[in-house]
Every structure is written in C-alpha cells, then in structure tokens.
Amino acid sequence: MSEHIIEALGKSRITIKDGKVIDVTEPEVEYCPLFDHHRGIKKLTKEVIEKNIQFRIDDFGMCTPERQLRMKDFLSFGISEIMCTLLDENAIDSVVMVLEGCGTIIVTEPELVQGIGGRVSGLVKTSPIPELIPEIGKENIVNPETAEINQIEGIKLAISKGFKNIAVTITLAEDADGIEKLREENPDVNIYVFVVHTTKKTAEEARKLFDICDVTTGCSSKHIREIGEKESIKTVGQSIPIFAHTEDGKKFLEMRLDRIGGEKPKKDNPDLPYPLI
Template structure:
C-alpha cells in the first residue's frame, strides 16, 4: 500500500493512501493569502483541504504513479522558482529536495525542480512509488528501496557524485549542525541552504534555521518572520515574505527578481496568514 503524509494548507496533516485522501487533521492556520489568491479559499477547513488535496491528486497525480514531474517556469517568486533560475544561470549544479514516492532526491533540471517543489511542500513521510524511480534515476535517489527522507545524507550523496554547487531544501532545525559539519569537511563545495515550510517553528528552531540558511520563507511563522524582518539582507514579498541571510542569498533573490522583471509595488495593507503561529 502506498502511504504519504504531508503538512499543507494551514499546517493540516494529510494522509493519502493509494491516491485517496484518508485523513485530514484540523488546520492550525485559518487563512492563507496564497490559497485565497489562487483558489479563492477564504477559510481553511478540513473539508476544503481534503477537496484541494484530492484535486491535486486527480490533476497532476500527486502521491501516485501518474505524478507529473515537470513544470515550466511561470515567473512566480518562490523557493523552487529561485532555484530554477540558479540552475539556468549555472550558479548551482544540483538541488537536494524531497519527492513523494522517492524521498530525498538529487535533481539537476529546472523543470524537474519546479515540477517537484512547486507542487508539493511539507512532505513528512512517503513510501516508494516504483513507477517514479526510473524517471528520476535510481542513482539520484538516496534510498529508493524505502523512499527515506534525509537531507544531510542527500547532500553527502551529491558530494560523492561530484557536484560542487549544491542547493538543499530543509525544514528541520536538527539538520543545521549536520550542514555546518559538511561545509567544514568540504571546503571546495558550496552548499546553499533554502529553508522551507517554517510555520509553527519554535523561537529556538527558527533561530537555528535562519542562522544556517541562505534563503528562508516566512510562511505563517511568527518567529521566522520576526527574525527575518530584523536581520534579512533583502526581503521579497509581503504576504509570504522570503528572506535572505547571506550575501549569496541576497544575490539569489536579486537574480530571480531580474528574471521576472522586478518586484511588484508594495501594498499598504497586505493580506497575511492568520493566525501566525
């Protein structure tokens, strides 16, 4: 049986088995401006979340053997889009990210990065989907037998494969020490850290994540937003801000802005997630 657990839409935990939503927990965020803007969702409820996730399963095969893996750049501003630009510009040569049915994977094509990361975030647990493995390449999957998720080991695999400019997406503060260690042990390798899915991070975890990152998204995180607005070298976006901790991170945001024609005018009263947690 194929089972996948994701956190999405207001930090609800959704369980998907064999292409069907079988469990949805109560969301902790009532309102998300992204889902209002793109899907017209004014209030996140268990019923609305189940409907949206089932739509994704039916539309592009999320968590199934029919998963569409590639997606073109729609000139949005998000973490996947930034990494696509960096691949296009040869600033990075690989991305360590997470895909349903495969777990931790190494990706080198912009359309794969967008198709994987732009469609699903907050993957907590997954199980192998054999049909997807050859599409990514078994050699590019950390643990094809179990679809294990381990971003530190994913970076180690990318280094072993000879990549020198590696982007990695992380959600866990516990990865921070491992990344610092890998940077010390591999001074000839650039490891660029993109922190995603930051809602409900404790003050301590938000601190660890921000300190290790180049770029981080604010999501509905009270603590990450507080740190980011105080310390970010450059911030893009208002409803869902994206922060840069390093000069590299700042450069990455500027490169993406240049590609999409600059930043949109700022609003006096932008829509924000509610509540921030």
C-alpha cells in the same frame, strides 16, 4: 500499499493512501493569502483541505504512479522558482530536495525542480512508488528501497557525485548541525540552504534555521518573520515574505527578480496569514 503524509494548507497533516485522502487534521492557520489569491479560499477547513489535496491527486497525480514531474517556469516567486533560475544561470549545479515516492533526491533539471517543488507542500513521510524511480534515476535517490527523507544524506550523495554548488531544501532545525559539519569537511563545496515550510517552528528552531540558511520563507511562522524582519539583508514579498540571510542568498533573490522583471509595488496593507504561529 502506498502511504504518504504531507503538511499543507495551514499546518494540517494529510494522509494519502493509494491515491485517496484518508485523513485530514484540523488546520492551525485559518487564512492563507496564497490560497485566497490563487484558489479563492477564504477560510481553511478540513473539508476545503481534503478537496484541494484530492484535486492535486486527480490533476497531476500527486502521490501516485501518474505523478507529472516536470513543469515550466510560470514566473512567480517561490523557493522552487528561485532554484530553477539558479540552475538555468549555472549559479548552482544541483538541488537536493524531496519527492513523494522517492524521498530525498538530487535534481539537475530546472523543469524537474519546478514540477516537484512547485506542486507539493511539506512532505513528512513517503513510501516508494516504483514507477517514479526511473524518472529520477536510482543513482540520484538516497534510498530508492525505502524512499527515506534525509537531507544530510542527500548532500553527501551530491558531494560524492562531484557536485560543487549544491542547493538543499530543509525544514528541520536538527539538520543545521549536520550541514555545518559538511561545510567544514568540504571547503571546496558550496552548500546553499533554502529553508521551507517554517510554520509553527519554535523560537529556538527558527533561530537555528535562520542562522544556517541562505534563503528562508516566512510562511505563517511568527518567529521566522520576527527574525527576518530584523536581520534579513534582502526581503521579497509581503504576504509570504522570502528572506535572504547571506550575500549569496541576496544574490539569488536578485537573480530571480531579474528573471521575472522586478518586484511588484508594495501594498500599504498586505494580506497576511492568520494566525501566525
């Protein structure tokens, strides 16, 4: 039996078994401008979330053996889109990310990064989907037998395979210490940190994540946004801002902006998630 747990759409926790949504918790965020603008969703409810997740399962096979893994760049501005550009421009040589059915993986193809990261929200837990493993390659999966999610082990695997410019997506503040250690132990390797799914991080977690990151999303995070507004050296977006904490992060955002033709005009009163938590 295949079981997967994701956090999405207002910090709701969704459990999927064998291609069906079996449990949805109450969302903690009522309104997300992304889902309003793209899907016309004015209020996040359990019913709306279940319908949206089931649509993803039916549309591109999320959390099933039919999962479509590749997707072309569609010129928006998000973490997976930024990393696609960085691979295209040879600014990085690999991405350590997470895929349902495989857990932590190493990816080097831009269309795989987009198809994996651009389609699924925060993956909390997953179990092996044997049909997907050959698509990624056993040698590029931290633990194909268990589909373990472990970004530190993912970075170690990438280093062992000889990659020197590694991007990694993280959600957990507890990964910060392990990344610092790997940076110290591997001075010839660049480890670029992209923080995702930051909603409901505590002040302490937000501080730790911002300090370790090159780039982070604001999501519906009260604390990440507060830090980012004061300390970001480059910010793109208003409703869901993306903050750069380092010069490398700033360069990465600018590379993506160059690819999509620059920033959109700023709004006087941008739509924001509600509430920020």
